[in-house]
Amino acid sequence: MAELGELRQEIDRIDSEIFRLFTERAEVSSGVAAYKREHGLRVFDPTRERAKVADAERRVPEDLATYAQVLMELLMEASRARQHALLGDDADDATLRLIREARARTPELFPRSAHVACQGVEGAYSQLAAERLFRRPNITFAPTFDAVFRCVGQGLARYGVLPIENSTAGSVNQVFDLLMEHSCYVVRTTRVKVDHNLLAKPGTTLADVRDVYSHQQAINQCAEYLSGLPDVRVHVCENTAVAAKRVAESDRPDVAALSSLPCAGLYGLDVLSSCVQDRDNNYTRFACIAAKPQIFPGADRTSLMVVLPHEPGSLYKLLAKFYALDINLLKLESRPIPERDFEFMFYFDLECPVAAPEFTALMASIGGLCQECRYLGSYAEVI
Template sequence: MNIDNARKEIDLIDGEILSLFARRMALGGEIGKMKEAAGLPVENSEREREILLKITRESGVELQNSARILFSTLFELSKSYQRSHKVVESGFPEKIVSALENTPALFPASAKVACCGVPGAYAQLATDRLFQLADITYFNDFGAVFQAVEKGLCRYGILPIENSTAGTIDQVYDLMLDHHFYIVRSCRLQVKHALLLPPGAEIADIKEVISHEQGLKQCVGFLKSLGNIKTVTAGSTAMAAKIVSSSGRKDIAAIASVECAGIYQLKIAADNIQDKDSNYTRFICISREPEIYPGAAKISIMGTLPHKPGSLYRLLARFAVLGVNLTKLESRPKRNENFEYMFYFDFEASMASPELRMLLSELVSDGNFTFLGNYAEITA
C-alpha cells in the first residue's frame, strides 16, 4: 500500500466516523429530551466513568490515552448538544438580559470614580482614557477602591489587573475573592516610566529610588545601570513622586509617569526607562451592578473546579464547542484552604449569545462560578 491508497482508505473511514458521529449526537439529543422530561441532570459521571474504563481496557496499551481523550471529548460534545435543548431555570440569564436591554447606548462621559494612589497615578491616566471628565476620589489601597464601589461612595472603581512585563497584580486578584463587583469596561494603557529627581539634583547624587513594586520590576535594567542603588516600594508610582517632592533630600528619586513631574515639581532625568517599550498595564473599571454596553466583546468569570482529573479540560471543551476564544486563564490559591485554587477566565464572547448565556447560567447556578462582566476593552 502506498501513501495515496492509505489516504483514500482514511477518507473512507472518516466518512464512516462522521456518519456514526451524527447518529450518536442525534441519540444523545433524544436522551437529553427524556432526561429533561424526567427531571434528570444532563451529567451522569458514573456512566461516563464506566464507559471510559471499558474503552481503556479494550483499546490496548498503545491507544489507551488517545481513546480516553477521544471519548471524553465525545461526552462533552454530546452533553453540550443536550444542554442546548434544555431550559435552565435561573435568575442569571434574566439578570444579564436586563443589563443588555437597560444599559444606555453610550458609556458615561463623566462619573464619580475611585482610584488608588494620588494625582498622577497610572490609574488616573487610565481613568482619563475611559472618561472624558471623571470626578476622581483617591484611596490609599486597592481594597478601599473595592469598598468605595460596594458601598456606593463611587459609581466606578479603576484597578490595575495585569502588566505585560511584570505579570498579574496579585493583590487585586486576591481581593476579587472578597468583594462583589462587575467589570463594565477595561483599558490597556501603555506605561512609560521616567526617573524623576528633586530640582537641583543629578543622577550621580542618587542613592535611593522609590516606586511602586510593579514600577521597580518594570525598570530592572535601568536600575542596574545606576549601580549600587537602594530601592524602596511605595503605594503607587505617583505616591513615590509625592514622597520625593516633599522629602527635602537631593539623593532620592522616583520612578513615575512624566505627568508626575509637573504635578510634584520634579525634573525628568530620564524617560522611557522601562525594560520593554511594549509595556502595557490592563486596568478594569468596576461597578456595583452589571452594565453591558453595545460592543461588549470580552467576558470574565471566576470560580472553582473539582479536584478530579480532566475537570479543567472538560470546562474548556464546553467553551470550545461554542467557538469561544480563551484569552486568559489565571489560577490563584484560595486563602485558608490548602491546595484549593480559584480560576479566573477571560474570553472573547458576547452575552447576546443564548447558547453562551445557557452555559454560564449553569456554571453560576451550580454555585462554583461568578460572572464578572461582559465589556469592551480599549487600548490607549
C-alpha cells in the same frame, strides 16, 4: 503493502462511517433529552458518564485506552451540550439570568462622566486610565486598592479604576484577589502606555540620588535601569504618583521617584532620566469595576474565575470546551486558593461577543465541569 493513497481512501471511508454514527448518536440523544424533560431528570448523570468512560478503556487495545477515554468524554460533552440546547434549560441558569438582567438594564452608551475611585494621588496612572475611559470623571483618590473596592461597594463611587495587568511585569494579583473578595464586576477595560521617569527635586543630580521610591510594579518594570545604580536603595510605596509627591515634600536632596512625566510638572520635579522602563512597549491594562454587572453593547470579552476538581484531565476538559465552541482565550492564570494547601483557582479572559450563541452554550454548560465558577463581567476594551 498498500499504497498511501489507498490507505487514505480507507481512512476516509471509516471517517464517513464515524460521522454517520455520530449523527445517529445525536438523534438518539435528542430522545434522551425529551425523556429527561418528561420525567424531570437532570441532563448531567455523573455515574453513567464515569461508567461510559471506564467502558471505553476496556473496548480498545491497551495503547489506545487513554485516547478512547478522551474520545468518550468529548462525545458525552457534545451530548450534554445538545441536550441543554434542546431543553432550553439555560433559562434556569443563575449566571445566564444575571447576564440577561444586566444586559437589559444597562444603558446603550457608556457614561461620559461619573464619580470614579482611583488608588493613589493626583497624577497616578489610574487617573490617566480613568480620563481615557470617561470624558469628564469626578475622581476620588483612595489610599489602597482595597479602599477603591470599598468605595464602590459602599456606593461612595459609581466606578473604580484599577490596574490589573502589565505587559512586562504581569498581573496585579492583589487586584484579582480583591475582585473575588468584594464581588465586584468588570464593566470596561483600557490600556495605558507606561513611561517611567526618574524624578527629583530641582538641583538634584543623578550622582546625588541615594534612595528611589516607587510602586512595586514600576520597580519591576525598571529593574535593568535600577541595576545600573548600585549605590541606590529602592523603596516600595503605594503608587508612582505617591512616590513623586513624597519626593516633592521631602527635605532631602538625595531622593528620587520612578513616576510619570505628568507628575514632574504636577509636583515641580526635574526629570533626571526619561523612559527608564526595561521595554518601550510597556502597557498597563486597567479595569473599570462596578458593584453590579453592567454589560454595554459591544461587550466581546468576559472574565471568569474557576475552581476545578483536583483530578487528572479537569483543566483539559474545560479547555476542550473552549476549543469546541471556537472561543479564543486571551488569558489563563492560576492563583492559590486561600486556606487550601496547594489548590488553585484559574482566571480566564475569553474573547466572544456576549450575544453570541457560543457564549450562551459555554455559560450554560461550564458549571458541570467546575467545583465553582464565578462570573466577573463582560466588557469591551478601549484601546
